Structures are given as structure tokens and as C-alpha cells.
Amino acid sequence: MIDRKFIGHKMPTFSVAVEKGQLCFFAKATGQADPVYTDESAAKAAGHKGLPVPPTFFFCLESASPDKDAFRDLLGLDYRKLLHGEQSFTYHEMAYAGDVLSFEQSVEDIYDKKNGLLEFVVRKTTVTNQLGTHIADLHSVTVSRNG
Amino acid sequence: MTENLQRFDDIQVGDQIASLELPPISRHTLALYCGASGDHNPIHVDSDFAKSAGMPDVFAHGMLSMAWLGRLLTNWIPQEAIRSFGVRFVSITQIHDQITCKAEVTEKFTVGNENRVRLALSTCDQQGQIKLSGDAVIALQ
Numbered sequence: 001m002i003d004r005k006f007i008g009h010k011m012p013t014f015s016v017a018v019e020k021g022q023l024c025f026f027a028k029a030t031g032q033a034d035p036v037y038t039d040e041s042a043a044k045a046a047g048h049k050g051l052p053v054p055p056t057f058f059f060c061l062e063s064a065s066p067d068k069d070a071f072r073d074l075l076g077l078d079y080r081k082l083l084h085g086e087q088s089f090t091y092h093e094m095a096y097a098g099d100v101l102s103f104e105q106s107v108e109d110i111y112d113k114k115n116g117l118l119e120f121v122v123r124k125t126t127v128t129n130q131l132g133t134h135i136a137d138l139h140s141v142t143v144s145r146n147g
Numbered sequence: 148m149t150e151n152l153q154r155f156d157d158i159q160v161g162d163q164i165a166s167l168e169l170p171p172i173s174r175h176t177l178a179l180y181c182g183a184s185g186d187h188n189p190i191h192v193d194s195d196f197a198k199s200a201g202m203p204d205v206f207a208h209g210m211l212s213m214a215w216l217g218r219l220l221t222n223w224i225p226q227e228a229i230r231s232f233g234v235r236f237v238s239i240t241q242i243h244d245q246i247t248c249k250a251e252v253t254e255k256f257t258v259g260n261e262n263r264v265r266l267a268l269s270t271c272d273q274q275g276q277i278k279l280s281g282d283a284v285i286a287l288q
Contacts, residue, residue, distance in 0.1 A: 029183035030214040034221065055217040055232055059210055060184045084209050088233025094226065
């Protein structure tokens with residue numbers, strides 16, 4: 001069983017720079033043909049200050065944490081038993097190539113179903129930019145199969 | 148900002164958003180997403196590893212399908228109109244699956260003085276089996 005004492009635990013904040021090349025590669029990999037996501041002049045013509053971070057890319061930036069295993073190690077999770085159960089985003093402001101985003105992760109909840117055969121860890125991540133502007137919140141539910 | 152062509156008053160509960168049909172998922176697609184997303188879990192790109200883990204073959208990243216749902220949304224409205232976007236990963240999206248992303252308006256409501264619609268989102272394979280299920284809230288004029 002995952003120790004419930006970790007509910008509310010906050011991880012050390014880390015920062016990730018958003019790079020233009022990364023966003024172009026992500027557009028290619030996801031079949032995004034809208035030039036707003038790859039061409040700065042098209043992005044600016046659409047009213048953006050640069051190439052926008054697309055809706056799900058915050059998750060990729062979060063996974064660029066300098067200590068990728070910190071969360072798993074803290075909770076003692078075995079990665080071979082883990083499934084990504086749910087993912088959601090709440091958006092406050094747009095983020096762009098050139099921004100440096102800070103990620104503050106915390107354990108929002110830990111619960112189980114089926115008499116502990118399945119355990120669920122809810123992680124909340126608050127994203128702010130280099131100006132301190134609140135950009136987005138991420139909720140991620142990881143499922144550990146203990147059967 | 149980009150002009151939002153969708154008008155709150157013109158939209159009804161039950162309206163469908165133009166769906167997004169993807170080509171069959173290739174190993175190349177998964178390799179590109181592995182590199183671009185930073186998700187280097189070998190289970191999505193190395194069939195030897197996937198088989199050793201008891202899977203029939205490599206399978207798609209759930210977040211790749213969520214990115215396609217994101218494309219469905221930004222094809223319909225500019226990204227800055229998205230207030231929230233969430234999914235449950237219901238079943239595994241297999242290699243060679245042909246995925247269709249769909250969205251339907253399920254609710255119209257107002258928060259403060261902002262008009263919003265809720266969309267039910269799904270991805271399904273060529274047999275109609277649901278892979279991702281979720282919703283998004285979009286602000287409209």
C-alpha cells in the first residue's frame with residue numbers, strides 16, 4: 001500500500017525553458033499542420049507573441065523535470081505496474097516559446113479500489129511563467145496495479 | 148487574438164464538432180512522438196521490450212491521442228478559448244489502429260459574464276471501440 005502520509009506532500013519546484021524547436025517537433029509528431037504552431041509569423045498574425053505551447057504539451061514539459069523519478073521514488077511505485085489513468089488541464093493564460101515555466105507538483109490524493117488491488121495517486125501541478133503569471137494546472141491520475 | 152468564428156447563440160446541445168480522422172498508427176508515428184514528447188518508455192517503440200512485458204506488440208502513448216483531441220479543439224476554436232480539457236484513458240490504443248476523434252456539445256452555461264460550452268470528447272478505433280473519453284470547456288462570444 002502507498003503510504004497515505006504523502007497526501008499533501010509538495011515536491012521541489014523546477015523550471016523548464018520552452019524551446020521553439022521542441023514545439024515544431026511536437027507539431028510534426030502530432031500531425032499538427034496549422035502554421036500557428038510552427039511559423040512565428042503566422043502565430044503573430046493570429047495575435048500571439050510567439051509560437052504557442054499547445055494544450056497537452058504542458059504534460060511533456062512537466063516530464064522534462066531534472067529528477068524524473070522523484071515522484072515514483074517518493075511513493076515507492078513500481079513503474080512496471082503503473083498506468084496513466086486520467087489527465088486534465090485547466091488553462092489560465094497562454095504560454096509561448098521563450099518562456100521559462102515553473103512546475104510545482106503536489107500529491108493531491110491517494111486512494112484505492114477493489115480492496116487495494118488498484119491504487120490511485122492524484123498529482124496536481126501548478127504552472128507559472130517567468131513573470132509569476134499563473135498559466136495552467138495539471139491533474140494526473142496514476143494507477144498502480146497491485147494484483 | 149484569432150477571431151473566434153463560433154458563436155454561443157448559434158450552438159445547440161447535441162451539435163457535433165467536425166471529427167478528426169487519423170491515418171493508421173505506424174511505428175514511425177510512435178517513434179516521432181517518443182522523441183518529441185520526451186516520453187521514452189520503450190513499451191511504445193521497442194517491440195522486443197513490449198513482448199517481454201507481456202504485450203502483443205508496442206502500443207500508442209495515451210497522450211498522443213490526447214494531443215489529437217487537442218488538434219480537434221484548436222481546429223474548431225483558437226486555443227486561448229479552451230478553459231479546461233481532460234480525459235480518461237479507457238483502453239489501449241494499439242499499433243495500426245485507425246483513430247477518429249469526436250466532440251459533441253453537451254452543455255451551455257455562463258460563468259460570470261463568460262459564455263461557455265462543454266464538449267464530450269472521445270477517440271475510437273476502426274471498430275468503434277472507445278479508447279479515450281473526456282470533456283473540454285470552451286469560452287465563446
